[in-house]
Amino acid sequence: MSDSPLDWMALANKKAKGKRPEFFDEPEDDRIYSILIALVGEVSVLRTRLDTVERLLDEKGTISRDDIENFAPNREAGFERGALIREYILRVMRGPIQAMESLQEQEPPIEDVSRELKEI
Amino acid sequence: MSKKNQAPVDVAPPYQAVARHGVSPKPSHDEAARFDFLANFNKVLSGTLGPGNKLAYDKRVLPTFKKEHGREPKDRFEIRHAMNKDPFHQIWSASKRNSMEMRQQNGRAMVLRQLDELDAKARALNESVPDTLELNPDVQVPRYQAAVDIHCMPGSYHGEERPGDVSAGANYDCGIFATTAGGLGALSDGGGAALADWIRKERPGWTPRRILDIGCTIGHNIVPVALAFPETEIIAIDTAAPSLRYGHARAQSLGAKNIKFIQMNAEDLSRYEYGHFDWVQTTMFLHETSGKALPRIIEEGYRVLAEGGLMLHLEQPQYSDEMPLYEQFIRDWDAFNNNEPFWSAMHALDLKGIMQKSGFAKEELFVTGVRAVVDRSIFPEAPTGEAEDHGRAAVWNAYGAWKGGKPA
Numbered sequence: 247m248s249d250s251p252l253d254w255m256a257l258a259n260k261k262a263k264g265k266r267p268e269f270f271d272e273p274e275d276d277r278i279y280s281i282l283i284a285l286v287g288e289v290s291v292l293r294t295r296l297d298t299v300e301r302l303l304d305e306k307g308t309i310s311r312d313d314i315e316n317f318a319p320n321r322e323a324g325f326e327r328g329a330l331i332r333e334y335i336l337r338v339m340r341g342p343i344q345a346m347e348s349l350q351e352q353e354p355p356i357e358d359v360s361r362e363l364k365e366i
Numbered sequence: 367m368s369k370k371n372q373a374p375v376d377v378a379p380p381y382q383a384v385a386r387h388g389v390s391p392k393p394s395h396d397e398a399a400r401f402d403f404l405a406n407f408n409k410v411l412s413g414t415l416g417p418g419n420k421l422a423y424d425k426r427v428l429p430t431f432k433k434e435h436g437r438e439p440k441d442r443f444e445i446r447h448a449m450n451k452d453p454f455h456q457i458w459s460a461s462k463r464n465s466m467e468m469r470q471q472n473g474r475a476m477v478l479r480q481l482d483e484l485d486a487k488a489r490a491l492n493e494s495v496p497d498t499l500e501l502n503p504d505v506q507v508p509r510y511q512a513a514v515d516i517h518c519m520p521g522s523y524h525g526e527e528r529p530g531d532v533s534a535g536a537n538y539d540c541g542i543f544a545t546t547a548g549g550l551g552a553l554s555d556g557g558g559a560a561l562a563d564w565i566r567k568e569r570p571g572w573t574p575r576r577i578l579d580i581g582c583t584i585g586h587n588i589v590p591v592a593l594a595f596p597e598t599e600i601i602a603i604d605t606a607a608p609s610l611r612y613g614h615a616r617a618q619s620l621g622a623k624n625i626k627f628i629q630m631n632a633e634d635l636s637r638y639e640y641g642h643f644d645w646v647q648t649t650m651f652l653h654e655t656s657g658k659a660l661p662r663i664i665e666e667g668y669r670v671l672a673e674g675g676l677m678l679h680l681e682q683p684q685y686s687d688e689m690p691l692y693e694q695f696i697r698d699w700d701a702f703n704n705n706e707p708f709w710s711a712m713h714a715l716d717l718k719g720i721m722q723k724s725g726f727a728k729e730e731l732f733v734t735g736v737r738a739v740v741d742r743s744i745f746p747e748a749p750t751g752e753a754e755d756h757g758r759a760a761v762w763n764a765y766g767a768w769k770g771g772k773p774a
């Protein structure tokens with residue numbers, strides 16, 4: 247077997263065989279959404295990295311790249327970092343979460359409320 | 367562990383908490399952080415946003431459907447077509463699909479970056495015990511495995527980036543954590559660990575002579591059984607060589623020396639005589655076969671099973687007339703959105719009927735619930751009910767039978 251070098255960055259992106267479903271009414275929206283969610287993920291990675299840097303600085307006052315790469319949170323830190331990610335996700339997913347809330351309430355359009363207030 | 371004045375929040379354990387074995391890909395800081403994001407994203411999608419699908423259905427989709435058709439939907443497919451037009455379900459599904467695709471991209475990036483080391487480690491482990499890995503290049507990949515890349519895993523279980531590699535197995539192994547948000551435990555083996563516990567209670571003191579595990583992939587769920595029964599001879603078969611190479615190396619490093627991994631198609635077990643095994647099982651396997659292959663595999667399994675032996679199939683629950691259509695629809699999500707083309711049809715099959723046709727008597731059959739056994743101090747219990755991640759929840763049904771009745 248030859249361990250020929252791979253362009254792993256390109257290969258990582260390989261598409262899975264099988265037609266991709268379209269979720270939105272406009273196919274462009276599917277494409278943009280894929281970029282958006284990937285970006286949401288990468289911002290989360292940056293935040294986690296910053297958290298690592300902060301924790302290492304708190305603990306030792308100085309850091310190296312190796313420290314960052316080898317950082318493994320203890321139980322409490324692991325939970326705190328998970329909570330940080332969750333809070334971040336809830337914030338960026340505000341739109342769908344609020345859409346869900348409004349499904350529960352069946353609110354009238356603001357126009358209707360406006361009309362009502364004029365009369366009372 | 368939550369602070370005062372703060373409700374307990376459901377977060378995934380950190381990826382760094384997973385156990386490492388001899389062929390585990392080693393994550394960089396950011397690679398681990400990517401899986402941490404996905405694990406928590408999946409939790410929010412199932413726990414926080416998942417119930418929104420039912421709301422959209424009850425408040426919007428169902429009333430519109432009834433107005434248009436003058437009746438209730440008659441099956442899960444009609445619900446799917448109607449729900450696919452709903453804006454809430456659209457964004458939820460798109461999020462979920464992207465999460466699945468990112469899990470693959472992230473896992474492959476981590477694995478392919480270090481493939482030289484992984485291949486070298488696997489080769490060293492495999493060559494140190496050559497007798498327990500048997501590959502056979504004549505074994506064809508069945509059409510039901512090759513038609514699409516199952517759960518959007520590029521190259522599926524059998525793909526290679528270069529001849530003889532372990533990339534498929536390594537990618538499968540590392541990413542299950544993200545997909546199940548850590549629900550399967552430190553070695554993603556909570557299902558197998560549960561089986562080992564279950565059999566000790568079900569038949570105390572029993573040591574099976576031989577066990578056959580069909581469609582073992584990288585052995586996640588057979589290794590705990592092998593460790594629980596070190597005297598038992600275990601045969602684990604699969605059609606995918608790259609998964610077997612990785613699985614065998616992994617089993618060696620975890621000390622499971624009594625498993626022989628063989629590349630073989632389960633539709634033809636002619637190599638084994640009638641009654642050769644005391645226990646024949648599949649775990650999360652049947653839904654990835656096909657309409658004709660599934661009964662064939664169960665028939666072959668019955669034939670090679672000894673009198674008094676145990677057949678067991680671990681799966682997500684089958685659909686039944688009692689299961690509400692909405693629940694069938696949401697359980698079907700993976701079938702159409704995550705490349706599981708046999709999932710929907712399989713879950714509607716009369717598994718008990720198929721097992722009876724293979725030779726079991728009705729009284730010999732049983733169904734029991736199984737919940738992943740994991741270290742709860744690190745890996746939280748998987749949610750059930752509305753908040754569960756349908757299709758991936760770490761709770762299964764075991765469809766089983768004792769051939770000729772359970773020995774006293």
Ligand SMILES: C[S@@+](CC[C@H](N)C(=O)[O-])C[C@H]1O[C@@H](n2cnc3c(N)ncnc32)[C@H](O)[C@@H]1O
Nearest residue numbers: 523581582583586587604605606631632649650
């Ligand atoms: C979902 S995975 C099974 C997971 C595994 N049992 C576990 O518990 O971790 C399905 C596996 O079945 C294998 N497979 C599919 N059809 C097969 C067949 N006819 N014979 C043997 N293996 C097969 C695939 O290659 C794949 O590795």
